[in-house]
Amino acid sequence: MVAHDATGGVSPPRGGRSLVGQAAPCGGELGDRRREPAVGDDRRTPRLEGGDEAVEVVADGIEDRPLLAVRGDLDVLAEGPTGVGERGWVTGGEAGGAQPVEPCIELAVGPAASAVVVLGRHRVVQLGQQPGLDRIEPLPGGGLRIGALACLNDVAADPAVMRDWPVLRMAIHKSASAQLRNLATIGANLLQRTRCAYFRSEEPAPCNRRVPGSGCAALDGHDDRHALFGWTEDCIATQPSDPAVALAALDAHVLTRSATGARRIAVTDFHLLPADAVDRDTVLAPGELIEAIELGDPAPRSAYVKVRERESYEYALASAAVTVRLRDDGRIENARIALGSVALRPWRLADAEREIVGLAPDDPAVTEAIEAALAQARPVAGSAYKLAIARGAARRALLTAAGVPL
Numbered sequence: 001m002v003a004h005d006a007t008g009g010v011s012p013p014r015g016g017r018s019l020v021g022q023a024a025p026c027g028g029e030l031g032d033r034r035r036e037p038a039v040g041d042d043r044r045t046p047r048l049e050g051g052d053e054a055v056e057v058v059a060d061g062i063e064d065r066p067l068l069a070v071r072g073d074l075d076v077l078a079e080g081p082t083g084v085g086e087r088g089w090v091t092g093g094e095a096g097g098a099q100p101v102e103p104c105i106e107l108a109v110g111p112a113a114s115a116v117v118v119l120g121r122h123r124v125v126q127l128g129q130q131p132g133l134d135r136i137e138p139l140p141g142g143g144l145r146i147g148a149l150a151c152l153n154d155v156a157a158d159p160a161v162m163r164d165w166p167v168l169r170m171a172i173h174k175s176a177s178a179q180l181r182n183l184a185t186i187g188a189n190l191l192q193r194t195r196c197a198y199f200r201s202e203e204p205a206p207c208n209r210r211v212p213g214s215g216c217a218a219l220d221g222h223d224d225r226h227a228l229f230g231w232t233e234d235c236i237a238t239q240p241s242d243p244a245v246a247l248a249a250l251d252a253h254v255l256t257r258s259a260t261g262a263r264r265i266a267v268t269d270f271h272l273l274p275a276d277a278v279d280r281d282t283v284l285a286p287g288e289l290i291e292a293i294e295l296g297d298p299a300p301r302s303a304y305v306k307v308r309e310r311e312s313y314e315y316a317l318a319s320a321a322v323t324v325r326l327r328d329d330g331r332i333e334n335a336r337i338a339l340g341s342v343a344l345r346p347w348r349l350a351d352a353e354r355e356i357v358g359l360a361p362d363d364p365a366v367t368e369a370i371e372a373a374l375a376q377a378r379p380v381a382g383s384a385y386k387l388a389i390a391r392g393a394a395r396r397a398l399l400t401a402a403g404v405p406l
């Protein structure tokens with residue numbers, strides 16, 4: 001049986017430990033309060049639960065502890081400020097083969113780290129409000145650099161984003177709830193894990209993503225929220241992030257840093273498909289942090305359409321992000337179309353993007369090109385209804401981006 005909490009999350013699996021560290025909302029007075037907590041302010045004191053005798057909570061004086069790099073499926077579940085059930089993110093290294101993670105630790109901890117705890121011999125780092133990591137700034141050659149710790153509402157309210165990348169603002173405004181967007185960061189949003197109910201179930205269910213080799217309960221179970229593209233019998237789940245879809249249509253990049261250096265990864269390559277690895281969500285290596293998101297050329301003609309069962313506080317059944325550039329005669333010079341919640345990564349309709357160049361945005365041939373691209377989909381038994389939703393969302397987003405009345 002699948003157990004959800006009131007907000008669609010789940011409780012940590014039994015026997016697991018949870019790391020509870022509360023962060024204040026980004027910016028403003030509350031943000032400042034996080035940097036200088038009042039004595040006894042236990043809202044920012046991490047707490048470990050689960051009865052592990054080796055658990056110890058400390059805020060400083062940890063320099064002599066060994067550094068270990070573990071990311072993802074350790075026996076820790078993080079209960080972040082925005083909800084229960086996100087997997088804990090831990091740097092350190094013995095579990096995955098010792099990793100030299102000093103730069104990572106330095107970046108994550110620094111003097112302003114919000115919390116550092118020790119799990120037995122493992123140092124667990126909670127990202128603090130690092131100077132610069134929440135900054136949004138123009139890039140010298142054009143484009144925009146968004147620090148990974150910028151919270152979603154700050155990104156959406158940034159004047160440059162509003163003016164030049166409206167698709168990102170729209171996708172953020174369709175994400176979660178206003179309260180969550182005040183806390184959730186853009187970097188972490190890309191790292192949120194699938195909403196597949198079996199993956200998040202409190203009761204054990206076969207799930208290769210949770211326990212590799214255990215099977216996939218969704219294959220013969222509830223699969224109506226599941227994939228149209230890129231799945232295998234190992235996993236038919238989808239990625240739920242809305243901003244990721246906008247970033248994919250923007251050809252944005254994820255900038256990362258780890259002990260082995262920095263990387264610049266296309267958002268379209270950031271998430272892994274089940275054929276790549278069923279127990280990993282992204283290409284991030286253990287100990288690798290997202291530092292920033294980089295947007296390229298402005299895309300003032302861009303839009304996001306999300307279809308969901310209720311208009312707020314709900315994940316997408318399917319969504320579409322579109323950017324379009326028009327020629328002087330109003331025909332399409334260039335378009336990028338990304339679908340959301342149809343695969344374990346935002347799914348670009350590359351064939352349709354090519355086919356519609358030179359057409360008027362409201363030409364019926366545009367819809368036909370989108371339909372032809374969707375004909376390549378391979379819905380699972382319960383997800384076929386999402387094809388019509390995806391087609392409608394893509395068409396609507398394209399017309400909105402192009403400024404054509406609906």
Ligand SMILES: Cc1cc2nc3c(=O)[nH]c(=O)nc-3n(C[C@H](O)[C@H](O)[C@H](O)COP(=O)(O)OP(=O)(O)OC[C@H]3O[C@@H](n4cnc5c(N)ncnc54)[C@H](O)[C@@H]3O)c2cc1C
Pocket residue numbers: 007008009078080081082083084086087088089090127148149174175176177180181183184185186187188189190191192240241242243288289290291313314315316
């Ligand atoms: C009830 C609910 C509804 C939601 N609805 C939507 C929705 O409709 N659309 C949508 O897009 N999202 C939705 N979300 C997701 C939400 O918007 C947040 O993005 C998500 O919960 C992550 O929150 P957080 O910033 O607190 O990250 P955390 O939970 O703190 O972090 C998530 C993971 O990423 C790791 N991490 C964080 N920052 C970095 C970094 N810079 N580098 C490496 N690792 C890092 C953390 O350690 C953790 O493992 C919803 C969430 C909830 C709880």
Ligand code: SF4
Pocket residue numbers: 194196197198199206207208209210215216217218219234235236237
């Ligand atoms: S679809 Fe993926 S996440 Fe869901 S049960 Fe199957 S393996 Fe697990």
